Amino acid sequence: MESLDELLAEELKDIYSAEKQLLRALPKMAKKASAPELKTALQEHTEMTQRQIERLEDVFEALGKPAKAKTCKAMKGLLEEATEIMEEDASDAVLDAGIIAAAQKVEHYEIASYGTVRTWARLCGQEEAANLLQETLDEESQTDERLTELAESIVNPRAEEGGDVEESSAGGSKKSGSKKSSGAKKSSSSKKTGGSKSRR
Numbered sequence: 031m032e033s034l035d036e037l038l039a040e041e042l043k044d045i046y047s048a049e050k051q052l053l054r055a056l057p058k059m060a061k062k063a064s065a066p067e068l069k070t071a072l073q074e075h076t077e078m079t080q081r082q083i084e085r086l087e088d089v090f091e092a093l094g095k096p097a098k099a100k101t102c103k104a105m106k107g108l109l110e111e112a113t114e115i116m117e118e119d120a121s122d123a124v125l126d127a128g129i130i131a132a133a134q135k136v137e138h139y140e141i142a143s144y145g146t147v148r149t150w151a152r153l154c155g156q157e158e159a160a161n162l163l164q165e166t167l168d169e170e171s172q173t174d175e176r177l178t179e180l181a182e183s184i185v186n187p188r189a190e191e192g193g194d195v196e197e198s199s200a201g202g203s204k205k206s207g208s209k210k211s212s213g214a215k216k217s218s219s220s221k222k223t224g225g226s227k228s229r230r
């Protein structure tokens with residue numbers, strides 16, 4: 031690799047792969063989410079991701095390169111962690127908090143990547159590509175903010191209250207009372223984890 035142009039092309043292949051991986055994962059996350067507001071946000075982000083993939087194809091075209099993906103290992107790892115969280119035996123609200131955390135890690139990764147390729151495209155004199163990438167960057171930032179708001183206003187308070195109705199009405203009388211439900215109430219500091227802020 032000798033030039034910024036080449037590095038830009040490589041990074042675009044990475045993010046093209048990342049978006050495609052995410053497109054497959056988001057419906058599973060939406061299905062697993064319980065809070066209707068979170069479900070809707072994830073469903074809408076699925077549609078947005080589809081459009082972002084198409085926009086990336088426009089970027090490749092603007093650069094006169096074929097649209098190719100090169101497996102993004104970072105996204106693969108982030109999504110593996112998301113899957114692990116979703117397989118946890120926890121209350122609905124706690125799972126929702128975990129899903130938001132996973133989704134925000136993904137958004138922050140994308141924000142870092144899009145910010146970088148936007149800047150490189152501009153440096154390389156590729157204004158059209160830079161503008162397209164800026165559009166997606168703005169969308170990712172808005173998604174991140176929406177997730178923070180959801181975490182702070184709905185999901186984290188519920189998770190801290192001790193999860194879903196089913197579990198709390200069981201009153202801890204079940205033999206398995208000590209397992210995951212305690213995680214929901216563990217500490218007040220857990221309240222902050224799902225709401226990382228990233229204001230532009």
Ligand SMILES: [Fe+2]
Pocket residue numbers: 049079082140170
């Ligand atoms: Fe995206």
